[in-house]
Amino acid sequence: MKVVDIKNLTKTYKKNRGIIDLTFSIEEGEIFGFIGPNGAGKSTTIRTLLNFIYPTSGSATIFGKDIIKHSKEIRQHVGYLPSEVHYYDDMKVIDLLKYSAGFYKKFNSKRMKELAERLDLDLHKKIEDLSFGNRKKVGIVQALLHEPKLLILDEPTGGLDPLMQNTFFELLAEERKKGTTIFFSSHILSEVQKMCDRVAIIKEGKLVKVETIENLTKKNLRYITIAFEQQAEQINFELEGIVKKEVNGNEMTLLYSGDIKALLNRLNALPMKDLLIEEPTLEEVFMHYYEKGGVDNDF
Numbered sequence: 286m287k288v289v290d291i292k293n294l295t296k297t298y299k300k301n302r303g304i305i306d307l308t309f310s311i312e313e314g315e316i317f318g319f320i321g322p323n324g325a326g327k328s329t330t331i332r333t334l335l336n337f338i339y340p341t342s343g344s345a346t347i348f349g350k351d352i353i354k355h356s357k358e359i360r361q362h363v364g365y366l367p368s369e370v371h372y373y374d375d376m377k378v379i380d381l382l383k384y385s386a387g388f389y390k391k392f393n394s395k396r397m398k399e400l401a402e403r404l405d406l407d408l409h410k411k412i413e414d415l416s417f418g419n420r421k422k423v424g425i426v427q428a429l430l431h432e433p434k435l436l437i438l439d440e441p442t443g444g445l446d447p448l449m450q451n452t453f454f455e456l457l458a459e460e461r462k463k464g465t466t467i468f469f470s471s472h473i474l475s476e477v478q479k480m481c482d483r484v485a486i487i488k489e490g491k492l493v494k495v496e497t498i499e500n501l502t503k504k505n506l507r508y509i510t511i512a513f514e515q516q517a518e519q520i521n522f523e524l525e526g527i528v529k530k531e532v533n534g535n536e537m538t539l540l541y542s543g544d545i546k547a548l549l550n551r552l553n554a555l556p557m558k559d560l561l562i563e564e565p566t567l568e569e570v571f572m573h574y575y576e577k578g579g580v581d582n583d584f
């Protein structure tokens with residue numbers, strides 16, 4: 286079942302493009318990454334899905350229901366963590382959480398306490414006395430408290446120290462086990478690579494590609510380092526499938542999507558000293574999409 290289904294969604298802000306003609310869907314139980322640099326349109330997409338802003342054209346459903354017509358109903362089952370959390374500063378954490386839980390049919394005091402303990406969050410402090418990271422934790426508890434069927438997380442790890450990020454990822458893994466669907470927006474590739482099943486790449490408001498993490502990382506693309514016996518720039522090395530080539534001293538590095546045998550055959554005839562073939566990081570794959578504009582590349 287498609288938990289989120291977005292069709293030709295466009296949102297323009299007067300002169301600014303926000304998002305242009307986005308189409309993709311998220312299956313039940315998936316952790317789905319949404320990745321792109323600042324200003325790519327991630328928050329605009331999320332804010333449209335949550336009916337905070339209206340689309341200029343196109344449509345979307347969550348749990349099969351129209352995001353505009355049924356937004357109230359949808360929100361009952363969605364947990365949302367905004368990229369920046371703004372709260373009533375004068376309130377205590379516990380009162381704020383109880384107050385916001387009032388919007389949902391479920392309130393579970395035991396769960397609130399457990400989550401706060403896991404995240405090392407003091408429920409009795411005033412919001413105004415909390416650091417940015419601790420406010421983020423309030424947002425996390427708030428998003429998870431009513432055990433939503435869909436979690437929408439906009440740049441969730443900002444402000445959390447590495448230890449807390451781990452705890453947060455553990456919490457997400459537990460949610461996934463329960464069958465919760467998670468939509469995870471980020472500009473940090475490694476965390477998307479670690480957590481997500483599939484990822485949508487967005488650039489300048491447009492969808493570049495939806496791909497499984499597995500394919501994105503592995504699909505034939507290799508990171509190759511060759512050490513030569515002489516300056517690498519003196520070596521004329523062209524081959525179909527070389528996506529990117531850099532030389533530095535005796536070393537040449539390639540991003541290669543062609544046939545490995547063909548590469549080895551060519552290298553055999555060259556004054557090669559050493560060879561290293563590695564899987565590219567998502568970062569390299571991603572950069573490649575971006576540099577080339579992406580869509581038509583064969584991987």
Ligand SMILES: Nc1ncnc2c1ncn2[C@@H]1O[C@H](COP(=O)(O)OP(=O)(O)OP(=O)(O)O)[C@@H](O)[C@H]1O
Nearest residue numbers: 298301302303321322323324325326327328329330
């Ligand atoms: N309220 C607004 N009024 C005008 N333009 C806006 C508004 N909000 C966003 N934009 C524009 O829409 C585009 C997408 O912005 P958006 O905030 O969705 O990107 P993002 O991928 O979430 O980036 P970030 O990580 O920086 O939040 C940008 O060009 C931005 O300038």
